[in-house]
Amino acid sequence: MEKFNKSLIILLLLVLICFTCEKGLEPVEGIQGTVIFPVDSISGALIWPDSLRGAFVIIAEFQYPLYDSIDSLFAHLVTYSDPLDTLEKEQDYFIQLKPGYYLGGVVGVTRTVADLLFLPLDSLAAHPEYFKPIGLYAPPGSDFPMGTIRVSEDKLTEDIDITVDYDLELPF
Amino acid sequence: MRNYSQQHRQMLLFFLWISVPILAQTGRIVGRISSAVNNEPLPGTNVIIRGSLLGAATDLGGEYYIDGVPAGAVTLNALNIGFQPKRKTIIVSPGETVQLDFQLQPKVHKSPEIVVTGARRASRKMDSPVTIATISEDQIRLRNPVTIADVLPYESGVQIIDGQLNIRGSSGYARGAGSRVQILVDGFPAIAFDNGAIYWDAIPAQDVERIEILKGPGSALYGSSAMGGVVNIITRQITSNRKSDVTLGGGIYAKPGDERQAWTDRSMLQEDWRVQHEQRFGRLGFTLGIGQSNSSGYRQNGWYRRTLLNARLEYALPDNRSLMSRILYIHDIHGSFTQWRSPIQPFHTPPNTVDDQVMTNKLQWSTLYNRIVSARHSRQLRLNVFRTSFDNDMASNTGAAMSQTLSGEVQLDYRPGESHYLTAGLDASINQVQADIWGDHRGTDLALFLQDEMNVSALIGLTGGLRWDIHRIDDASIQSKVNPKFGLILKLREQLTLRGSLGWAFRAPVAAEMFIETQQYLFRVKPNPDLQSETSIAGEVGIYWQTYFLTLDAAFFSSHYEQLIEPVLDPDDQRIQFRNITEAVIQGAEITVDWKWPLIPASSRVSYTYIDPRDLTADDVLAYRHPHSLVISEQLIFFDWLSLGIDYRYLSKMERVQLFPENSRTGADQRVPIHLVGGFCNISLQKSLTLNLSVENLFQYRYVMVERNMGPVRLVKLRMNYVF
Numbered sequence: 031m032e033k034f035n036k037s038l039i040i041l042l043l044l045v046l047i048c049f050t051c052e053k054g055l056e057p058v059e060g061i062q063g064t065v066i067f068p069v070d071s072i073s074g075a076l077i078w079p080d081s082l083r084g085a086f087v088i089i090a091e092f093q094y095p096l097y098d099s100i101d102s103l104f105a106h107l108v109t110y111s112d113p114l115d116t117l118e119k120e121q122d123y124f125i126q127l128k129p130g131y132y133l134g135g136v137v138g139v140t141r142t143v144a145d146l147l148f149l150p151l152d153s154l155a156a157h158p159e160y161f162k163p164i165g166l167y168a169p170p171g172s173d174f175p176m177g178t179i180r181v182s183e184d185k186l187t188e189d190i191d192i193t194v195d196y197d198l199e200l201p202f
Numbered sequence: 203m204r205n206y207s208q209q210h211r212q213m214l215l216f217f218l219w220i221s222v223p224i225l226a227q228t229g230r231i232v233g234r235i236s237s238a239v240n241n242e243p244l245p246g247t248n249v250i251i252r253g254s255l256l257g258a259a260t261d262l263g264g265e266y267y268i269d270g271v272p273a274g275a276v277t278l279n280a281l282n283i284g285f286q287p288k289r290k291t292i293i294v295s296p297g298e299t300v301q302l303d304f305q306l307q308p309k310v311h312k313s314p315e316i317v318v319t320g321a322r323r324a325s326r327k328m329d330s331p332v333t334i335a336t337i338s339e340d341q342i343r344l345r346n347p348v349t350i351a352d353v354l355p356y357e358s359g360v361q362i363i364d365g366q367l368n369i370r371g372s373s374g375y376a377r378g379a380g381s382r383v384q385i386l387v388d389g390f391p392a393i394a395f396d397n398g399a400i401y402w403d404a405i406p407a408q409d410v411e412r413i414e415i416l417k418g419p420g421s422a423l424y425g426s427s428a429m430g431g432v433v434n435i436i437t438r439q440i441t442s443n444r445k446s447d448v449t450l451g452g453g454i455y456a457k458p459g460d461e462r463q464a465w466t467d468r469s470m471l472q473e474d475w476r477v478q479h480e481q482r483f484g485r486l487g488f489t490l491g492i493g494q495s496n497s498s499g500y501r502q503n504g505w506y507r508r509t510l511l512n513a514r515l516e517y518a519l520p521d522n523r524s525l526m527s528r529i530l531y532i533h534d535i536h537g538s539f540t541q542w543r544s545p546i547q548p549f550h551t552p553p554n555t556v557d558d559q560v561m562t563n564k565l566q567w568s569t570l571y572n573r574i575v576s577a578r579h580s581r582q583l584r585l586n587v588f589r590t591s592f593d594n595d596m597a598s599n600t601g602a603a604m605s606q607t608l609s610g611e612v613q614l615d616y617r618p619g620e621s622h623y624l625t626a627g628l629d630a631s632i633n634q635v636q637a638d639i640w641g642d643h644r645g646t647d648l649a650l651f652l653q654d655e656m657n658v659s660a661l662i663g664l665t666g667g668l669r670w671d672i673h674r675i676d677d678a679s680i681q682s683k684v685n686p687k688f689g690l691i692l693k694l695r696e697q698l699t700l701r702g703s704l705g706w707a708f709r710a711p712v713a714a715e716m717f718i719e720t721q722q723y724l725f726r727v728k729p730n731p732d733l734q735s736e737t738s739i740a741g742e743v744g745i746y747w748q749t750y751f752l753t754l755d756a757a758f759f760s761s762h763y764e765q766l767i768e769p770v771l772d773p774d775d776q777r778i779q780f781r782n783i784t785e786a787v788i789q790g791a792e793i794t795v796d797w798k799w800p801l802i803p804a805s806s807r808v809s810y811t812y813i814d815p816r817d818l819t820a821d822d823v824l825a826y827r828h829p830h831s832l833v834i835s836e837q838l839i840f841f842d843w844l845s846l847g848i849d850y851r852y853l854s855k856m857e858r859v860q861l862f863p864e865n866s867r868t869g870a871d872q873r874v875p876i877h878l879v880g881g882f883c884n885i886s887l888q889k890s891l892t893l894n895l896s897v898e899n900l901f902q903y904r905y906v907m908v909e910r911n912m913g914p915v916r917l918v919k920l921r922m923n924y925v926f
Contacts, residue, residue, distance in 0.1 A: 053459075053901075055904040115554050125868070126868050148861065149776065
């Protein structure tokens with residue numbers, strides 16, 4: 031009887047351990063990079079136009095041929111990042127994405143960032159006037175101002191760095 | 203004139219009834235209670251005079267005394283868990299002291315467990331019409347908690363989500379505000395008036411003797427905050443003539459498995475110390491203690507520094523009167539972590555919040571005057587001062603608040619018959635808050651309660667109760683609510699009962715829910731001064747069966763809520779606001795089985811709770827509830843000095859969260875089922891030195907309970923306690 035009890039306890043402990051083989055939240059797929067804001071060439075101070083009150087990284091679906099307007103790009107938004115810190119010259123960001131192909135950029139916002147934080151994507155797309163594109167992702171050395179971002183399965187795509195240009199001219 | 207005289211006479215009689223000692227001639231009983239096996243004293247044994255409210259508990263030497271015993275033949279019952287109860291009858295002569303000793307035999311059957319929360323008086327747990335769970339001192343000590351919040355989730359159906367206490371799905375998540383579970387410390391409320399939050403660090407885990415959890419609406423006895431249940435934390439009384447103890451503890455958090463997630467190169471440590479002394483001079487006893495605990499936390503800004511001072515005074519007055527006064531003061535500074543920087547840096551706080559911190563102070567001064575007037579009549583007077591303050595020093599918020607509550611309560615217990623108990627009382631409180639984030643407000647509460655418990659036969663016990671609450675905040679109109687309750691117990695056998703209950707409950711909104719206007723990190727909250735009280739009707743049926751080897755407690759329960767107060771995101775301005783939005787139903791079932799293994803020194807516990815939380819207004823599930831929860835615990839005891847144990851907790855995936863729900867376009871979803879394993883090893887050396895080694899989240903399971911807040915990593919703790 032005693033042996034039986036001990037065996038049963040050991041069995042219970044083994045069951046417990048099996049239950050816990052899972053590790054929970056796994057590292058996620060997505061993109062990581064740095065947003066680089068312009069600084070004054072003399073003072074080194076961060077330049078931030080008065081008309082903008084914050085900035086986000088935005089991700090849109092890749093499509094070919096490319097979008098022909100900012101409105102059509104906003105209509106295919108996939109997600110946007112948490113607000114970027116407006117006091118840092120260089121700021122790291124991360125966005126979780128499913129495997130696939132995307133386009134990325136930075137938009138300045140004309141409203142308080144907290145006003146937009148929980149807005150669903152279709153609401154954002156309905157108000158492109160709140161946003162001013164100030165940066166597009168392009169691979170280093172590329173002649174074209176906009177590059178494709180590839181996210182692979184179980185992999186973090188790094189170095190998706192975006193340089194902010196307040197006078198950005200869109201390629202469409 | 204005649205009416206006036208009659209009224210005057212009635213008032214005089216009433217006054218005499220409550221204030222003049224019974225003049226009947228009485229005697230005194232003294233004695234010693236020991237084990238029949240080795241004659242060792244049995245401290246903590248309850249000695250109760252049958253058919254009365256008179257009784258006492260033995261001290262460390264196994265000795266007791268009872269004053270004011272009515273002259274004549276009296277029967278005493280001696281009860282100690284682990285020993286068979288014994289009954290003796292003696293003759294007490296007026297003015298004399300009678301010696302009556304007991305020797306108790308070790309039990310063959312387990313004695314019934316006694317609780318005080320279900321009926322506001324000591325009664326058998328199995329006779330409660332509502333589920334009451336208990337956590338013993340051993341269960342608390344072995345798990346070596348930093349705060350009581352670390353041990354409560356080992357009880358079935360009890361969850362704590364980032365500090366917010368939730369029993370059987372009654373609460374969601376509102377950053378701790380507006381608790382639907384009343385927290386009592388020795389029967390004194392310990393919820394802040396302004397935000398209705400529980401300050402877990404204000405309850406010293408090392409002083410706790412027992413925790414009782416009432417898993418159903420408690421408003422009919424405990425008022426507003428007890429809508430979803432009651433947790434009564436009972437602290438240790440002064441039992442020895444002189445005792446000092448020193449506790450030293452330390453712990454280390456594991457580094458995250460992925461090195462890129464580490465927010466610091468240093469070791470993440472936790473340490474604490476405490477010194478306490480208690481002494482008794484005749485009828486007077488006191489305890490004084492001081493302690494400090496510090497931690498780096500397992501995540502950036504998870505640090506804290508706490509200092510705790512406590513004092514307790516007990517005075518046994520003549521004529522079965524006693525006085526207890528307790529003061530607790532906690533000063534705390536801690537970092538503030540609102541959300542992670544990103545899923546790949548889950549232990550980092552966003553860059554602009556790394557200096558965010560909060561300073562808090564908590565003071566509770568509680569006084570209890572207890573008087574057993576006669577064998578059938580006792581009364582209690584409680585006074586409680588509870589003061590809390592915080593001062594935010596954050597990039598987004600520099601708000602501060604100070605809240606204080608002065609409350610008083612009179613409770614009368616009367617026993618008109620052998621198995622008939624009446625409990626009545628008056629409860630009043632004056633509350634005040636000064637805050638720059640929810641303004642300056644005053645609140646007043648007044649309540650009358652009455653409860654009648656009766657065994658109508660050997661088989662059937664009935665309970666009826668009613669509480670009338672009046673609540674007012676500032677100059678708003680008075681809110682009044684009457685909450686009745688009914689209970690039925692069927693005692694099928696000595697150790698087998700069926701129970702059923704139906705209770706009404708309410709919760710008045712707290713100042714923070716009505717008037718808050720603030721921003722923390724990116725989250726903005728706006729006021730709603732029109733918020734109304736939320737109400738519920740809840741019922742349960744259950745079974746309790748206890749044998750020496752097995753205890754089974756099972757229940758089906760259902761609660762229907764109206765005007766439920768929940769935080770809601772206003773789509774028009776992206777601000778969070780507390781609103782009466784929901785009609786909701788939470789139904790479920792729960793089963794807990796404890797058993798001792800025959801022939802080997804081991805015990806096991808399995809408890810499982812299922813809830814179905816439905817938002818009837820939105821035809822959706824209620825957010826922040828886990829439908830399934832399971833706890834499995836194993837404990838082995840060797841040689842009386844070594845205990846080993848392991849705990850496993852499972853919470854199924856939350857079906858809905860509010861702020862950051864899953865995103866099908868990106869795959870972002872932080873909700874996972876939760877599997878947590880912990881263990882402990884306790885070594886007692888020469889009864890004066892105890893070492894405890896414990897581990898939490900042994901397998902480094904990664905989970906969140908609130909979006910963007912990673913749960914704690916593995917923590918290994920060592921604690922030493924020396925008593926001299």
